[in-house]
Amino acid sequence: MDALNNLMYGFGIALEPINIAYVFAGVFAGTIIGMLPGLGPISALALMIPITFAMEPSSGLILMAGVYYGAIFGGSTSSILLNAPGVAGTVATSFDGYPMAKQGMAGKALAIAAYASFIGGTVSVVFLMLVAPLLSKVAVSFGPAEYFALMVLGLTAVVSLSDKSLVKGLIAAVIGVMISIVGIDTQTGTERFTFNSIQLLDGIDFLVVALGIFALAEVFYMLLRGGGGKEVPRNVIGSLKLSRSEVKQIAGPISRSSVLGFFTGVLPGAGATIGSFLGYSMEKRLAKDGDTFGKGNIKGVAAPEAANNAACTGSFVPLLTLGVPGSGTTAVLLGALLVMGVTPGPMMLEQRPDVFWGVIASMYIGNIFLLVLNLPLIPLIAKILDLPRPLLLSMILIFCMIGVYGMSFSVFDLLLLLGFGLLGLGLRLFGFPTAPLILALILGNIMEESMRRALQISGGDWTTFIDKPISLSLLVIATLSLGLPLLKKRRNKAAAAAN
Amino acid sequence: MTTLSLKRIAVLALPMAALAMTTSAQAQEWTPSRSIEFIAPANPGGGWDTLVRTMSRVIQQESLADESFAAINVPGGGGAVAWAQVARDNGNPHKLFATSPPMILVPLAGASRFDHTDFTPIARINTDYSIILVAADSEYQDLEDLFTALKANPGLSVGGGSAPGSMDHISMAGLASAAGMEASAVNYIPFSGGGDAMTNLMGGHIEAVIGGAGEAVGQLGEGSQLRALGVSSEERLGGGLAEVPTYQEQGFDYTFDIWRGVMGAPEMPEEAVAYYEELFADMLETTAWREASDQLGWIDAYQDSEEFGAFLDQQQEQFSSVLTDLGLMR
Numbered sequence: 001m002d003a004l005n006n007l008m009y010g011f012g013i014a015l016e017p018i019n020i021a022y023v024f025a026g027v028f029a030g031t032i033i034g035m036l037p038g039l040g041p042i043s044a045l046a047l048m049i050p051i052t053f054a055m056e057p058s059s060g061l062i063l064m065a066g067v068y069y070g071a072i073f074g075g076s077t078s079s080i081l082l083n084a085p086g087v088a089g090t091v092a093t094s095f096d097g098y099p100m101a102k103q104g105m106a107g108k109a110l111a112i113a114a115y116a117s118f119i120g121g122t123v124s125v126v127f128l129m130l131v132a133p134l135l136s137k138v139a140v141s142f143g144p145a146e147y148f149a150l151m152v153l154g155l156t157a158v159v160s161l162s163d164k165s166l167v168k169g170l171i172a173a174v175i176g177v178m179i180s181i182v183g184i185d186t187q188t189g190t191e192r193f194t195f196n197s198i199q200l201l202d203g204i205d206f207l208v209v210a211l212g213i214f215a216l217a218e219v220f221y222m223l224l225r226g227g228g229g230k231e232v233p234r235n236v237i238g239s240l241k242l243s244r245s246e247v248k249q250i251a252g253p254i255s256r257s258s259v260l261g262f263f264t265g266v267l268p269g270a271g272a273t274i275g276s277f278l279g280y281s282m283e284k285r286l287a288k289d290g291d292t293f294g295k296g297n298i299k300g301v302a303a304p305e306a307a308n309n310a311a312c313t314g315s316f317v318p319l320l321t322l323g324v325p326g327s328g329t330t331a332v333l334l335g336a337l338l339v340m341g342v343t344p345g346p347m348m349l350e351q352r353p354d355v356f357w358g359v360i361a362s363m364y365i366g367n368i369f370l371l372v373l374n375l376p377l378i379p380l381i382a383k384i385l386d387l388p389r390p391l392l393l394s395m396i397l398i399f400c401m402i403g404v405y406g407m408s409f410s411v412f413d414l415l416l417l418l419g420f421g422l423l424g425l426g427l428r429l430f431g432f433p434t435a436p437l438i439l440a441l442i443l444g445n446i447m448e449e450s451m452r453r454a455l456q457i458s459g460g461d462w463t464t465f466i467d468k469p470i471s472l473s474l475l476v477i478a479t480l481s482l483g484l485p486l487l488k489k490r491r492n493k494a495a496a497a498a499n
Numbered sequence: 500m501t502t503l504s505l506k507r508i509a510v511l512a513l514p515m516a517a518l519a520m521t522t523s524a525q526a527q528e529w530t531p532s533r534s535i536e537f538i539a540p541a542n543p544g545g546g547w548d549t550l551v552r553t554m555s556r557v558i559q560q561e562s563l564a565d566e567s568f569a570a571i572n573v574p575g576g577g578g579a580v581a582w583a584q585v586a587r588d589n590g591n592p593h594k595l596f597a598t599s600p601p602m603i604l605v606p607l608a609g610a611s612r613f614d615h616t617d618f619t620p621i622a623r624i625n626t627d628y629s630i631i632l633v634a635a636d637s638e639y640q641d642l643e644d645l646f647t648a649l650k651a652n653p654g655l656s657v658g659g660g661s662a663p664g665s666m667d668h669i670s671m672a673g674l675a676s677a678a679g680m681e682a683s684a685v686n687y688i689p690f691s692g693g694g695d696a697m698t699n700l701m702g703g704h705i706e707a708v709i710g711g712a713g714e715a716v717g718q719l720g721e722g723s724q725l726r727a728l729g730v731s732s733e734e735r736l737g738g739g740l741a742e743v744p745t746y747q748e749q750g751f752d753y754t755f756d757i758w759r760g761v762m763g764a765p766e767m768p769e770e771a772v773a774y775y776e777e778l779f780a781d782m783l784e785t786t787a788w789r790e791a792s793d794q795l796g797w798i799d800a801y802q803d804s805e806e807f808g809a810f811l812d813q814q815q816e817q818f819s820s821v822l823t824d825l826g827l828m829r
Contacts (some may be wrong), residue, residue, distance in 0.1 A: 046543030046572075050556050140724075143704030184577070186689055189608055189662045189827070198583055201576030201610065268698050269691070322701065322724075323717050324694035331694070332543055338794055339553070343717040346724065408574065449691070456688055457656045457705060 003130055010357030013058055014365055019358070022063040023366045028373065030070020034086045035078050035381075037211055037403035041071040041087065045332045049339060057340040058358035064336060065316070065359055066366045068329055069121060072272055072312045073370045076113040076305055081106060081384055082396050084215035084403075089272030089308040091210050091438055092280040096293060096300025098218075103296050106385055107237040110378045112298055113305045114371055115242075116254050120306030121367040123258040124265070124313035129360050133349065136321035139266050144453035145464050147269070149474035151447035154274060154439070156478050157281030159485070161435040163294060169436045172427065176440030177448075179204055187452045199412040206273070208413055209441055211400045212420025213427070213434050219393050220425040237382040240375070250302040253283045261307030265314020268326030269446065272308040272315070277439055279307030285481070294435070313363060320344050320356055529770035531566040531593055538596035540581030542574040546711075547597040549795065550624070550759050554597075554779075557787045563778055577601055577665075579611040586613045591764040592771035595621065599759045600666050603815050607822055608664050615811045619767040622779045623760035623802035623810065625792065629670040629731040630712040630743065634700055635724050637707075642729045642749045645707060646678040653684045656705040660693035660714075664827040667693075670731060670755040671709045672821050674746060677753035682824040700725060711757055713796030716740055731755035736798070758800060758814075760807055776803050 013019060033044045045064050052060035075086035080097030093113060100109035127135075142150070155173070162169020182193040183203030194200040242250075257279035264275035283303040284293040293300045318326045323345030325331035337344055342352050349356055387395065404417045427434055458464035466472045537555055539548040548570075555568035573581035578601050588594050598615075606614035631642065639645045649655055659667030668689070672682035690696040693710040700708045701724045712732075716739045718725045727743040730736055733754050735745060746753050761779065763772070782788055783799050792799065802810060822828045 043543055043572075046548065046552075049552060053556065140698050140702035143699055143702050145704075184610065184662065186662050186691065189610075189664050191610070198576045198579045198611075201579060202574060268695065318698065322698065324698045325692075326694075328542070331545075331692070334694075335549055338717070339791065341794055345717050346722045347720065350722075410575075410580075453688055453690070456686065459654045459686075 006353070006357050007129060007361060009353065010359075010361030013354055013358035014062065014361035019059055019062050019362060020365065022059050023066050023362045024369055026063040026066020027070035027073070027366045027369050030067040030072075031074035031370065031373065033067065034071035034074025034076075034090075037078055037084045037086050037207065037215070037399055039403065039406055040207070040329075041068045042328045042332055043407070044071070045329060045336065049332070049336045052336055053339055055340070057337065057342045057352065058355045060340050061333070061337060061342075061355055061359050062362040064333055065363065068333070069309060069312045069363070069366065070370060072308050073114075073117045073121070073374065075308075076117065076301075077110065077381055078399070080109045080113060080301070081382060082215060082399065083218045084396055084399055085207070085210050087272075088206050088210065088442075089276055089312070090304070091214070091273065092276040092304035092435075093301060093308075094214055095280065095304075095435055096295070096297050098214075099294070099296035100298070100301065101382075101385065105238045105296065106382045107240045107378055108242065108298070109301050110382060111240040111242065111375065112250060112301045114374045114378070116250070116257075116302040116305035117309040118367050118371040119254050120258040120261055120309035121313060121370070122364065123255070123306075124262040124310035125360060125363045125367070127259075127262050128313055128316060128363075132317050132321050135266050135317045136346075138263070139268060139318045139322060139326075141470060142267050143468075144450040144457065145468050145471045146474070147267075147450035148447060148454055149465060149471040149478070150267070150270070151443045151450060153474050153478040153481070154278060154281075154443045155447065156482050157277065157284075157439060158436040159482060160281050160284050160290070161294075161439060162433050163291070164433075165431070168432045172432045172434065172437040173440035175423075176437035177444035179209060179437075180441045180444035181448065186449060187456070197412075199410060203445075204416060205404075205407060205413065206441065207407065208404050208416050209420050210438060211404060212417045213424035213437065215396055215400050216417060216421030217424025217428055217434075219396050220421055221428055222389070222393060224425075237379055237385065240378060246298060250298055253279075253287075253299045253303040254306040256286075257283065257303040257307040258310045261310030262314040264307070265311030265326075266317045268318045268324060270311070271327045272311040273442055275311030275314075276304035276308040277442065279303040281439075294433075316359075320348060320359075321346065323348070529592070529768070529774050531564065531771075531774070533593060534567045534569050535564075536571055536594045537568045538571050538573050538581050538585065538594070540573055540575075540578040540596055540598075543572055546599060546627075546759065547578075548572060550597045553788075553791050553795070554624070554761075554782065557782055557785060557791065558778070560787050561782070561785045563781055563785075576610060577605050579605060579613075582611055582613045582618075585764050586617050588764040590766045590768065592767050594764045595761050595775070596763075597759065598762045600669075600757060600814070600818070602762070603811065603818050604665050604669065604822075607815070607819055608827060615762070615815065617765055618762040619765060619772060620804050620808040620811060621761040621763050621767075621772060621775045622804060623758055623800055623807045624779060624783070625759055625797040626800040627711045627713045627757040627759070627797060628736065629667070629674075629709055629755045629757065630715050630740075631674075631728040631730075632697065632700060632708045632710065632715055632718075632725045633706070633728060634703060635726050637726065639707070639728060641744075642678070642746065642751060645728060646675075646680065648706075649675070649685065650678075650680060653680075654686055655707075656686045656688045658688045658690050658696040658699055658705040658708045660690055660696050660710055662689050663687060664822060664825065666757060667709050668825070669818060669821050670757075672825055673755060674709075674731070674751060674753050676821075676824065677746070677751045682821065683826060697725065712736060712740060716796045719743075732798075738793070738796070740796075756800070758810075759797075760802070772804050 075090035076093045078086040079090045079094035083098040085091045097109045158173045261275040319330045325334045539551040693714045696708045
């Protein structure tokens with residue numbers, strides 16, 4: 001058991017008192033950062049580089065990794081309580097988490113999120129430990145053609161996210177794609193939809209859209225509805241306890257999403273956000289009660305939360321084994337490691353086993369810390385819902401504004417936020433689902449870029465998408481997942497007609 | 500006796516010194532009166548950001564300046580948002596920003612209203628070089644092999660970490676011209692960053708990658724999946740890149756600098772420029788800077804304000820001719 005020996009070695013490092021303190025400090029800071037919309041792990045880590053410079057590299061990475069997965073862990077809180085995702089990876093959590101909170105089950109939703117995050121995080125560390133070196137091959141096997149196919153598969157979820165009207169869902173998805181391509185086109189350098197505004201050259205930040213369409217639109221909607229807080233029942237937190245049947249219900253989604261999330265995280269560029277959406281839509285399709293997703297189904301909280309934490313750990317695979325960052329956050333981590341004198345990559349396992357195994361062991365500890373830290377906090381944090389309606393609404397508003405302004409220090413982005421809030425309100429009033437819009441916003445740009453890159457490499461030959469086995473299988477799965485429900489529907493109709 | 504003569508000299512010298520001070524006092528004696536905003540015109544994590552944070556840290560660690568350097572990120576438009584902001588701050592001696600070839604390339608591509616002539620050059624700090632990478636098991640052993648293959652089949656894809664018409668593309672196009680190819684014939688595939696391009700190279704999705712040597716050095720060496728064919732420096736680099744031959748060694752008469760430097764607000768007072776020139780020159784001499792540069796694969800390439808300004812003009816000329824060849828001039 002080589003892995004076990006290595007892990008013991010890693011624990012030897014991670015259990016040094018100073019490192020335990022760093023894990024704790026990291027996950028604690030991460031939780032707080034995650035809860036506040038806008039202040040994401042990227043900027044937090046960049047600010048920490050000067051602090052970690054003088055540290056032992058293993059301690060530095062233990063601390064910074066803790067902030068990263070702690071933020072993903074904590075991000076679910078504001079998604080659930082305020083419909084304002086704290087980090088991009090927890091947008092999907094709000095789909096069912098917020099309805100649960102509105103139904104007086106905030107405590108349960110937060111507890112499920114905590115358990116799912118814990119399991120997703122822990123399962124993925126096991127994977128990271130056992131198969132990281134092998135997985136570096138998987139990570140590089142995805143070229144542009146394969147990414148295109150993966151994004152197509154991801155987009156088929158629009159169908160399942162569209163509840164009532166597929167047409168409305170598709171319209172929302174098209175809007176999402178349009179928002180995603182604003183800015184300088186990376187393949188040609190051409191400006192698209194920028195209207196000569198330099199603020200739009202880099203595109204629109206995902207969180208500005210998400211906060212606008214979810215949180216701000218919710219505020220507007222409640223204002224329109226009027227009423228002085230009659231809808232919010234007292235003692236809104238509800239029980240944290242899960243019944244045995246509930247545990248049974250979420251066990252499957254959590255384990256499936258943990259694995260799916262991990263592998264999504266391994267792919268450079270995919271990450272926690274895409275992982276959580278894939279987990280959510282997979283479970284929605286698998287579930288017998290799939291039509292209650294989006295209305296407060298506990299599986300809809302469990303799946304994305306397990307997936308995003310697993311993906312966060314998975315993103316350490318390309319960073320540690322290849323030395324290439326798969327996301328903005330891991331890019332900052334890579335920079336920090338270089339400054340500390342560690343070069344991640346194929347030789348890291350041999351040259352700096354202390355960093356590699358120390359961090360892996362610290363992740364086990366960190367996940368336990370997160371669970372024991374978060375569970376007792378739930379009743380306290382959820383008290384926020386006890387606030388009188390006018391106070392709560394103004395607080396959400398302030399949170400969103402500070403979050404967006406804190407990201408870019410740009411007043412323009414605040415105006416964008418307002419615009420997306422109004423767009424979200426409009427969509428809601430006319431019965432358009434917003435989840436497909438957000439999904440298309442995340443996937444649209446990567447899908448388009450990958451497609452054009454693949455075609456440029458192949459010299460314009462479209463068969464490149466079906467020549468490659470991975471790409472072909474993903475496209476086949478995508479076709480099946482679109483076609484089968486339609487076939488089923490037709491058969492049901494035929495059966496009904498025959499009767 | 501000696502004390503007396505010293506006193507006398509002092510007495511004589513004082514008015515002279517005072518006279519000298521009235522003419523050049525400000526030129527010598529300007530110091531910042533509050534903390535300096537040091538802008539990285541990009542998100543945290545990139546090259547500009549690393550430069551800004553490393554410089555601020557070294558200056559603080561070594562107590563080189565009385566006021567602190569505050570690193571500020573102003574992302575957007577490949578730098579254009581920050582440039583527009585600094586350009587408004589005419590004459591402000593407390594506002595600096597990190598710069599590199601995009602300062603020339605982005606305006607040439609028509610994506611910024613301001614170009615390098617709108618700002619005050621302070622100093623060039625250091626430089627990185629381009630490097631050509633292939634997969635470890637690739638059939639190409641040197642640049643000659645690669646270009647023979649590219650000439651025979653221009654469809655072969657060369658990846659880079661930035662958009663068409665930006666740094667990596669210009670560097671590759673210039674090398675292709677030197678190799679006797681049409682600059683625009685290279686099938687340049689833009690990826691979302693150097694790391695992304697290298698991953699695709701490891702996976703065998705593209706033939707070669709052009710990237711920054713500093714970024715690639717961690718990927719080379721024993722057990723690596725990548726191999727370097729050449730660097731764009733005039734002389735071989737040190738450390739992990741000592742084995743990599745230059746373009747020129749292999750008969751390709753071409754060099755390319757990925758320089759990094761500092762510029763300030765328009766019409767910054769000369770005294771302030773002089774202060775920063777000296778500060779940065781001192782910073783380059785410190786051990787803390789030496790260590791950080793070695794880690795990050797940076798090579799010092801100091802130029803003072805005047806030299807840097809002239810260098811920038813010359814870069815603009817060179818880049819616009821490559822962009823014209825590529826049909827990307829706007």
